[in-house]
Amino acid sequence: MNAHKLIDGKAAAARVLLQVREDVARLHGQAIQPALAVILVGNDPASQVYVRNKILRAEEVGIRSVEHRLPSDTSTEQLLILIGQLNADPAIHGILLQLPLPAQMDELRALEAIAPDKDVDGFHSQNVGGLSQGRAVLTPCTPSGCLYLLEHTCGDLRGKHAVVIGRSNIVGKPMAALLLKADCSVTVLHSRSHDAQALCRQADIVIAAVGRARLIDASWLKPGAVVIDVGINRIDDDGRSRLVGDVDFDSALPHVAAITPVPGGVGPMTIAFLMKNTVAAAQAQHHALRSQSEAVCHSIY
Numbered sequence: 001m002n003a004h005k006l007i008d009g010k011a012a013a014a015r016v017l018l019q020v021r022e023d024v025a026r027l028h029g030q031a032i033q034p035a036l037a038v039i040l041v042g043n044d045p046a047s048q049v050y051v052r053n054k055i056l057r058a059e060e061v062g063i064r065s066v067e068h069r070l071p072s073d074t075s076t077e078q079l080l081i082l083i084g085q086l087n088a089d090p091a092i093h094g095i096l097l098q099l100p101l102p103a104q105m106d107e108l109r110a111l112e113a114i115a116p117d118k119d120v121d122g123f124h125s126q127n128v129g130g131l132s133q134g135r136a137v138l139t140p141c142t143p144s145g146c147l148y149l150l151e152h153t154c155g156d157l158r159g160k161h162a163v164v165i166g167r168s169n170i171v172g173k174p175m176a177a178l179l180l181k182a183d184c185s186v187t188v189l190h191s192r193s194h195d196a197q198a199l200c201r202q203a204d205i206v207i208a209a210v211g212r213a214r215l216i217d218a219s220w221l222k223p224g225a226v227v228i229d230v231g232i233n234r235i236d237d238d239g240r241s242r243l244v245g246d247v248d249f250d251s252a253l254p255h256v257a258a259i260t261p262v263p264g265g266v267g268p269m270t271i272a273f274l275m276k277n278t279v280a281a282a283q284a285q286h287h288a289l290r291s292q293s294e295a296v297c298h299s300i301y
């Protein structure tokens with residue numbers, strides 16, 4: 001009955017990936033093989049599944065992928081050596097360091113070590129700063145995917161009030177920056193916000209990225225709001241494990257204009273934009289290389 005309200009992330013991701021596949025084929029035609037290095041430290045089972053999915057998706061669109069597995073007792077220095085090698089390797093265009101890292105490692109230092117032009121997650125401070133200034137830089141995949149879904153659901157976003165719930169560096173903050181760039185009025189709510197529910201009820205657009213299963217129910221939503229659920233929470237449901245979002249889907253559905261399901265919403269978009277960023281990185285690196293060699297030629301003649 002409410003099927004028309006579902007925002008189909010799988011179908012949208014397939015459209016993005018189709019475009020990526022065409023771009024990859026064009027690069028192959030120029031003898032460029034886009035390549036993504038994925039670094040996985042430790043053996044967290046969920047991370048292993050995510051990494052496998054990323055590698056499968058890369059293969060499907062013709063991106064070469066190289067997986068680097070490091071033991072969970074790896075030191076930050078050892079990880080930095082690998083990152084340095086990948087930075088220096090001209091055949092690698094994108095580097096993804098799967099998060100979270102084991103507790104003894106310095107995550108920020110590792111992310112800062114990735115060459116900004118290979119930082120397909122958009123987590124390096126240079127890319128974070130560039131996004132905040134509204135420049136065209138490599139941008140975090142999940143927020144990019146959310147923005148794509150919003151643009152294809154709401155059309156014009158200008159002047160709309162978007163409420164982002166959650167202020168993480170990987171979703172909440174870059175999401176707010178992208179929505180500002182799209183001319184939304186943006187409110188960011190978090191665990192210390194006073195009266196978060198009442199503020200959220202003013203939103204035309206709600207992005208839920210708190211990591212708390214089914215926290216957001218109908219009482220948080222203005223009738224007709226558009227809801228993007230970034231949460232991926234594994235819960236025990238009568239002895240069976242299943243995935244739910246940060247939004248209580250059944251409660252929200254009758255109140256909203258549109259909503260993303262979990263699974264099948266934001267998750268597939270994250271991977272699609274990782275592929276898109278990898279191709280963009282490969283293109284940019286080859287442009288940079290070409291202008292460098294042209295400059296050398298000019299200086300010779």
Ligand SMILES: Nc1nc(=O)c2c([nH]1)NC[C@@H]1CN(c3ccc(C(=O)N[C@@H](CCC(=O)O)C(=O)O)cc3)C=[N+]21
Nearest residue numbers: 050097098099100121141263264265266267268270271
């Ligand atoms: N450096 C880094 N970059 C990331 O982008 C990153 C990361 N670390 N660490 C972990 C999170 C998680 N993440 C997901 C991507 C796709 C799905 C996805 O495709 N989910 C499917 C199916 C999920 C399932 O069935 O298990 C869905 O929602 O429909 C989920 C989660 C990327 N992450």
